[in-house]
Amino acid sequence: MLPIDRFAWTNRWSSHHPGERMLLAGGLLILTLVLPPVSTAPLVLITMTAATVLGAGVPVSAFIRALAVPAGFLLAGLPFIVLSLDLDGAPSLVVSAEGARMALEVGLRSLAAMSCLVGLSLTTPASELIPWLRRVGVPQAVLEIALLMYRLLFVVAARATAGREAQEARLGYTSFGRSVRSLGLLTAALLSRSLARARRLEIGLAARGFEGELRVLSRPRALSPRRLATAGATLLAVGVGGLSLSQVLA
Amino acid sequence: MHIMEGFLPPLHAAAWTVVAAPFLVIGARRIARITREQPQAKLLLASAGAFAFVLSALKLPSVTGSCSHPTGTGLGAILFGPSVMAVLGAIVLLFQALLLAHGGLTTLGANIFSMAIVGPWVAYGCFRVARPMGLGIAVFLAAMLGDLATYTVTTGQLALAFPDPASGYAGAITKFGGIFALTQIPLAVIEGLLTVVVVNLLVRY
Amino acid sequence: MxxxxxxxxxxxxxxxxxxxxxxxxxxxxxxxxxxxxxxxxxxxxxxxxxxxxxxxxxxxxxxxxxxxxxxxxxxxxxxxxxxxxxxxxxxxxxxxxxxxxxxxxxxxxxxxxxxxxxxxxxxxxxxxxxxxxxxxxxxxxxxxxxxxxxxxxxxxxxxxxxxxxxxxxxxxxxxxxxxxxxxxxxxxxxxxxxxxxxxxxxxxxxxxxxxxxxxxxxxxxxxxxxxxxxxxxxxxxxxxxxPLVLQLAKALRRTYPWTDGQPPRTAAELIATLEAVPHAIPDTIRNTPLTASVNERPNLRRHP
Amino acid sequence: MxxxxxxxxxxxxxxxxxxxxxxxxxxxxxxxxxxxxxxxxxxxxxxxxxxxxxxxxxxxxxxxxxxxxxxxxxxxxxxxxxxxxxxxxxxxxxxxxxxxxxxxxxxxxxxxxxxxxxxxxxxxxxxxxxxxxxxxxxxxxxxxxxxxxxxxxxxxxxxxxxxxxxxxxxxxxxxxxxxxxxxxxxxxxxxxxxxxxxxxxxxxxxxxxxxxxxxxxxxxxxxxxxxxxxxxxxxxxxxxxxPLVLQLAKALRRTYPWTDGQPPRTAAELIATLEAVPHAIPDTIRNTPLTASVNERPNLRRHP
The missing domain is CATH 3.40.50.300 (P-loop containing nucleotide triphosphate hydrolases)
Structure with a gap:
């Protein structure tokens, strides 16, 4: 379960300061959104793929697999932007030039933006991104809940997977009706066991002096000026490249 | 139904974030107050959130053969109330973006508004209104209508972003609404049934 | 087959x-x-x-x-x-x-x-x-x-x-x-x-x-x-x-041999085997102190 | 104290x-x-x-x-x-x-x-x-x-x-x-x-x-x-x-006695004890078949 997370912890950059990757992926994401997509998006897609695969050493197959599902949804959705619905008279669907141009722009922008998201999440664990939310004013209690949730979702996921396997072994998913019933049983069991686990965790943490705050120390990691500069230069190059390419295309 | 990363124009993405923000601020304040009085509530809320995330990653049996996922919106709203659910839902959506590449960071505001705010509030309202008609019916209506409300909002969000060149917003709503009506209404019914099964079992425990 | x-x-x-x-x-x-x-x-x-x-x-x-x-x-x-x-x-x-x-x-x-x-x-x-x-x-x-x-x-x-x-x-x-x-x-x-x-x-x-x-x-x-x-x-x-029983059966076999049949599989079988032996052990052996050093206690069970 | x-x-x-x-x-x-x-x-x-x-x-x-x-x-x-x-x-x-x-x-x-x-x-x-x-x-x-x-x-x-x-x-x-x-x-x-x-x-x-x-x-x-x-x-x-080691130590003691010191606590100690014994066991014992019945296998380990 959750292969993206596994790569986030095991890639070549996982020991670096997460800020470096946030600068690169976040910067590219912003460029994708604000610059003309037709020229910028392909550059972003290429840069982000190269950074993730060649830089961080994430297998290209993993990158493609992570991108495949949302890209599939994107492909399924684009025809509805290309097709224009004429409601005057008998309703009819026609291909409109404006729709096609919009679909191209949205498709490219979205694909490039997804590559930034996937690149960031394949190289940086979610638990290292969440603490940054403190800077946009998210209260400490909510951050602690989010970080605890990150840990617990793997525990619950393991139980869900095993429960599903046990039900399948007993033929619980061989018809539609049985599937709904089995999934209902599994859901109810998971919920009550998740809440029971919360109570056991309360005992486990009380034994370690829990009195309200879930404060922990992280291993200090230094920002590398060299890598920050490289990321900044990349952003600059993609930005300038995207803008000038759009001039050429115009 | 998640709106994927980069799909919305930047202005729309920013606007939906602004719309969702007050609900999140209220929910976060409420959580901060609850956990100050009862620190253990942190563990309970995190467990519930982890459960909601995992539930959303389980495949829902579907008549059409396509795969979809229960949202758990209705169940969460009934159990925890809509304002807490807004924050839990927002965190779940963040994890879905980061761990599963479902949805996105720039579209987080829009997705939070449809799935963690409107859905739970509608489900909660339906539950309160329909409660006298019996637990099963109330739960079914809450979960189903909560889902449908989410899809309706998503349709509106997409239509606002991509008005039809010929027929404008009305045409866009018809187009996007049409797809969702075909694919999502059966799923909303299944989610309703599933939630009834779950609540019945929980009541019996 | x-x-x-x-x-x-x-x-x-x-x-x-x-x-x-x-x-x-x-x-x-x-x-x-x-x-x-x-x-x-x-x-x-x-x-x-x-x-x-x-x-x-x-x-x-x-x-x-x-x-x-x-x-x-x-x-x-x-x-x-x-x-x-x-x-x-x-x-x-x-x-x-x-x-x-x-x-x-x-x-x-x-x-x-x-x-x-x-x-x-x-x-x-x-x-x-x-x-x-x-x-x-x-x-x-x-x-x-x-x-x-x-x-x-x-x-x-x-x-x-x-x-x-x-x-x-x-x-x-x-x-x-x-x-x-x-x-x-x-x-x-x-x-x-x-x-x-x-x-x-x-x-x-x-x-x-x-x-x-x-x-x-x-x-x-x-x-x-x-x-x-x-x-x-x-x-x-x-x-x-x-397995502990097999370890002991083998060790016993060196000092206290039996035939080449199947070794015992449970403690009960091993003990039954021992009890079937005639008790005719000479006094020289009977009086030899056999205790292992008590002070030195290995931490690991089952890992000789 | x-x-x-x-x-x-x-x-x-x-x-x-x-x-x-x-x-x-x-x-x-x-x-x-x-x-x-x-x-x-x-x-x-x-x-x-x-x-x-x-x-x-x-x-x-x-x-x-x-x-x-x-x-x-x-x-x-x-x-x-x-x-x-x-x-x-x-x-x-x-x-x-x-x-x-x-x-x-x-x-x-x-x-x-x-x-x-x-x-x-x-x-x-x-x-x-x-x-x-x-x-x-x-x-x-x-x-x-x-x-x-x-x-x-x-x-x-x-x-x-x-x-x-x-x-x-x-x-x-x-x-x-x-x-x-x-x-x-x-x-x-x-x-x-x-x-x-x-x-x-x-x-x-x-x-x-x-x-x-x-x-x-x-x-x-x-x-x-x-x-x-x-x-x-x-x-x-x-x-x-x-404990298995203690069971065996006791069983051995009946047939194969040692002094009243502390019994061995691990398999390693028990085996060391056995190996410390002079191998002077008369041939009459050495050749006695000692195998327990193989066909009859108790289900329960550790429960004699």
């Missing part, structure tokens, strides 16, 4: 995210026997079990069920899972319903049995596991050992030809293990083939007709328990220790 | 819903020793442990910490839990943070240590458990044995005087148990008092300086391992079997 009920050849499986679980694993499960799958934690035991009932599909390799290659269509899987029952390690992962009776009826009803026949299967399975009196208890109020037996009953009620159990002794105390083995012996008496995955060499040695030793997703050896579990090289390669 | 570090007298505790867990339990934990709490599943071991660090408050009875009666105020509890560390059976019930390093830092920070000193405690604890190399690993990608050691490190980092472990060997294979015991021996070398709750008589016998046997929420006996675990009456009352 009869066709094995399950025959795995060259199974390979990788987990998403890159962890390799099985790398060309072979295994033959003969009908009507007790097979122990032995290996240290993380050797791929559980992954293998999930292949044996069709939950996982191997990337490469082949599985034969009663001589015919397995297919993964919906109907084929239904039939497969009716024949090969799988009990996971953690009973809480497989008990869902409110009462034991309801839970055990889950499988038979999914098999499409009518209520009367399903009821008969449920009562039969509860009886075989000696938990008929727990039928109406809520599952969450059972003790750990009771939960374990209820989980097994839920699979047994489907009348599988092979019953596969993942770490059946985990978490049970001595009496719990004894009761469980007794119940499983009942199943075997009805002709069910039994497969255990375990890291407990003592249990495997005492209980199995045959052992298969797994190392890093491969089969190291499959054969006679006494032979494989008495071979220090095999055990070292698998990261396992020799 | 020195004051015991923990002294429980007449503890009574009922669970809501009526289940009686402790009924007048006494226990003395002496400083610097290894105490094993033995009992069958459901005898109240875990409930007792939760009293020993103040998580549960007894309905009746008294607990003394270093000779002074325990109180349950917030400050008293904080101090108590700094002195008495409790490791639960299930590591997932105690690990809450994304990485091992973060998780282990939780306890020291709660004790009010400043960052520098907390970091030193974390590294020290990781080192004692031999998991320094896992510091930056995510908790959820650890193996079960690694999780167990991480959970222990999280408690050890608080430098408790007593370290209490619930079923520390549960779910670990032979090598995992060996590694864990090695790590705990490190803790003991620093002066930490160790308490295990377990149902594994073999482990308790090999490892403990003292055993306490619990039956139905009461202390049956507390004393020397060899004495209590060699007493069939005591064991029968507790629903426990005799």
């Amino acid at each position: 009869t066709t094995p009920i399950l025959d795995a050849r060259g199974l390979c499986y990788d987990y998403p995210g890159g962890a390799v679980a099985l790398q060309g694993l072979d295994l033959r499960i003969a009908r009507g026997r007790r097979l122990a799958l032995l290996g240290a934690n993380g050797c791929g035991k559980t992954t293998l079990l999930l292949h044996l009932n069709g939950t996982f599909k191997p990337r490469a390799g082949e599985l034969r069920l009663n001589g015919r290659p397995a297919t993964y269509g919906r109907r084929a899987l239904t039939d497969w899972r009716s024949r090969v029952g799988l009990v996971l390690q953690e009973p809480d992962d497989q008990l869902f319903s409110a009462t034991v009776y309801q839970d055990v009826s889950f499988g038979p009803l999914n098999q499409g049995l009518d209520e009367t026949r399903a009821r008969a299967c449920v009562l039969d399975a509860l009886d075989a596991l000696g938990i008929g009196h727990l039928a109406d208890r809520p599952t969450h109020l059972l003790s750990f050992g009771q939960k374990k037996r209820a989980a097994i009953a839920g699979v047994l009620a489907m009348a599988p030809e092979v019953l596969i159990l993942d770490e059946p002794d985990a978490g049970l105390d001595g009496q719990g293990v004894a009761r469980l083995l007794q119940a499983l012996e009942q199943c075997r008496a009805r002709g069910t083939t039994l497969v255990f995955a375990t890291h407990d060499v003592d249990l495997a040695y005492a209980w199995a007709d045959e052992v298969a030793i797994l190392v890093e997703g491969r089969l190291l050896h499959q054969g006679e328990p006494a032979e494989l579990l008495g071979d220090s090289d095999v055990l070292a390669a698998a990261g396992l220790a020799m | 020195t004051t015991p570090i923990l002294d429980a007298r007449g503890l009574c505790y009922d669970y809501p819903g009526g289940a009686v867990a402790l009924q007048g339990l006494d226990l003395r934990i002496a400083r610097g020793r290894r105490l094993a709490l033995l009992g069958a599943n459901g005898c109240g071991k875990t409930t007792l442990l939760l009293h020993l660090n103040g998580t549960f408050k007894p309905r009746a009875g008294e607990l003394r910490l270093n000779g002074r009666p325990a109180t349950y105020g917030r400050r008293a509890l904080t101090d108590w839990r700094s002195r008495v560390g409790l490791v639960l059976q299930e590591p997932d019930d105690q690990l809450f943070s994304a990485t091992v390093y973060q998780d282990v830092s939780f306890g020291p920070l709660n004790q009010g240590l400043d960052e520098t000193r907390a970091r030193a405690c974390v590294l020290d604890a990781l080192d004692a458990l031999g998991i320094g190399h896992l510091a930056d690993r995510p908790t959820h990608l650890l193996s079960f044995g690694q999780k167990k050691r991480a959970a222990i490190a999280g408690v050890l980092a608080m430098a408790p005087e007593v370290l209490i472990l619930d079923e520390p060997d549960a779910g670990l294979d032979g090598q995992g148990v060996a590694r864990l015991l090695q790590a705990l021996e490190q803790c003991r070398a620093r002066g930490t008092t160790l308490v295990f709750a377990t149902h594994d008589v073999d482990l308790a016998y090999a490892w403990a300086d003292e055993v306490a046997i619990l039956v139905e929420g009461r202390l049956l006996h507390q004393g020397e391992p060899a004495e209590l675990l060699g007493d069939s009456d005591v064991l029968a009352a507790a629903g426990l079997a005799m």
Whole structure:
């Protein structure tokens, strides 16, 4: 379960300061959104793929697999932007030039933006991104809940997977009706066991002096000026490249 | 139904974030107050959130053969109330973006508004209104209508972003609404049934 | 030689995210026997079990069920899972319903049995596991050992030809293990083939007709328990220790020899062997102090 | 006689819903020793442990910490839990943070240590458990044995005087148990008092300086391992079997006697004892067939 997370912890950059990757992926994401997509998006897609695969050493197959599902949804959705619905008279669907141009722009922008998201999440664990939310004013209690949730979702996921396997072994998913019933049983069991686990965790943490705050120390990691500069230069190059390419295309 | 990363124009993405923000601020304040009085509530809320995330990653049996996922919106709203659910839902959506590449960071505001705010509030309202008609019916209506409300909002969000060149917003709503009506209404019914099964079992425990 | 009920050849499986679980694993499960799958934690035991009932599909390799290659269509899987029952390690992962009776009826009803026949299967399975009196208890109020037996009953009620159990002794105390083995012996008496995955060499040695030793997703050896579990090289390669009874039997044999028959498999057998010896030991030996140094206590049990 | 570090007298505790867990339990934990709490599943071991660090408050009875009666105020509890560390059976019930390093830092920070000193405690604890190399690993990608050691490190980092472990060997294979015991021996070398709750008589016998046997929420006996675990009456009352090594040592003693010293505690010691014997066994014995009947295989290990 959750292969993206596994790569986030095991890639070549996982020991670096997460800020470096946030600068690169976040910067590219912003460029994708604000610059003309037709020229910028392909550059972003290429840069982000190269950074993730060649830089961080994430297998290209993993990158493609992570991108495949949302890209599939994107492909399924684009025809509805290309097709224009004429409601005057008998309703009819026609291909409109404006729709096609919009679909191209949205498709490219979205694909490039997804590559930034996937690149960031394949190289940086979610638990290292969440603490940054403190800077946009998210209260400490909510951050602690989010970080605890990150840990617990793997525990619950393991139980869900095993429960599903046990039900399948007993033929619980061989018809539609049985599937709904089995999934209902599994859901109810998971919920009550998740809440029971919360109570056991309360005992486990009380034994370690829990009195309200879930404060922990992280291993200090230094920002590398060299890598920050490289990321900044990349952003600059993609930005300038995207803008000038759009001039050429115009 | 998640709106994927980069799909919305930047202005729309920013606007939906602004719309969702007050609900999140209220929910976060409420959580901060609850956990100050009862620190253990942190563990309970995190467990519930982890459960909601995992539930959303389980495949829902579907008549059409396509795969979809229960949202758990209705169940969460009934159990925890809509304002807490807004924050839990927002965190779940963040994890879905980061761990599963479902949805996105720039579209987080829009997705939070449809799935963690409107859905739970509608489900909660339906539950309160329909409660006298019996637990099963109330739960079914809450979960189903909560889902449908989410899809309706998503349709509106997409239509606002991509008005039809010929027929404008009305045409866009018809187009996007049409797809969702075909694919999502059966799923909303299944989610309703599933939630009834779950609540019945929980009541019996 | 009869066709094995399950025959795995060259199974390979990788987990998403890159962890390799099985790398060309072979295994033959003969009908009507007790097979122990032995290996240290993380050797791929559980992954293998999930292949044996069709939950996982191997990337490469082949599985034969009663001589015919397995297919993964919906109907084929239904039939497969009716024949090969799988009990996971953690009973809480497989008990869902409110009462034991309801839970055990889950499988038979999914098999499409009518209520009367399903009821008969449920009562039969509860009886075989000696938990008929727990039928109406809520599952969450059972003790750990009771939960374990209820989980097994839920699979047994489907009348599988092979019953596969993942770490059946985990978490049970001595009496719990004894009761469980007794119940499983009942199943075997009805002709069910039994497969255990375990890291407990003592249990495997005492209980199995045959052992298969797994190392890093491969089969190291499959054969006679006494032979494989008495071979220090095999055990070292698998990261396992020799069963205690066998260690002692071998040590005794050096000083206190017996013939080349089968060595004893349980403490009871070993002691019976010792007691059968004429007590005619000369006084010179009888009075030799034999105590090991008491002050020096190795930390590791079972690791000589 | 020195004051015991923990002294429980007449503890009574009922669970809501009526289940009686402790009924007048006494226990003395002496400083610097290894105490094993033995009992069958459901005898109240875990409930007792939760009293020993103040998580549960007894309905009746008294607990003394270093000779002074325990109180349950917030400050008293904080101090108590700094002195008495409790490791639960299930590591997932105690690990809450994304990485091992973060998780282990939780306890020291709660004790009010400043960052520098907390970091030193974390590294020290990781080192004692031999998991320094896992510091930056995510908790959820650890193996079960690694999780167990991480959970222990999280408690050890608080430098408790007593370290209490619930079923520390549960779910670990032979090598995992060996590694864990090695790590705990490190803790003991620093002066930490160790308490295990377990149902594994073999482990308790090999490892403990003292055993306490619990039956139905009461202390049956507390004393020397060899004495209590060699007493069939005591064991029968507790629903426990005799440790295998002790069973064999006793059986050997009848046919193959040694002096009245301490019996061997591990297979290694027993074998060393046997190997120390002069091999002068008359040929009449050497040639007697000693094999137990092979066809008749008892189902129950360790239950003669």
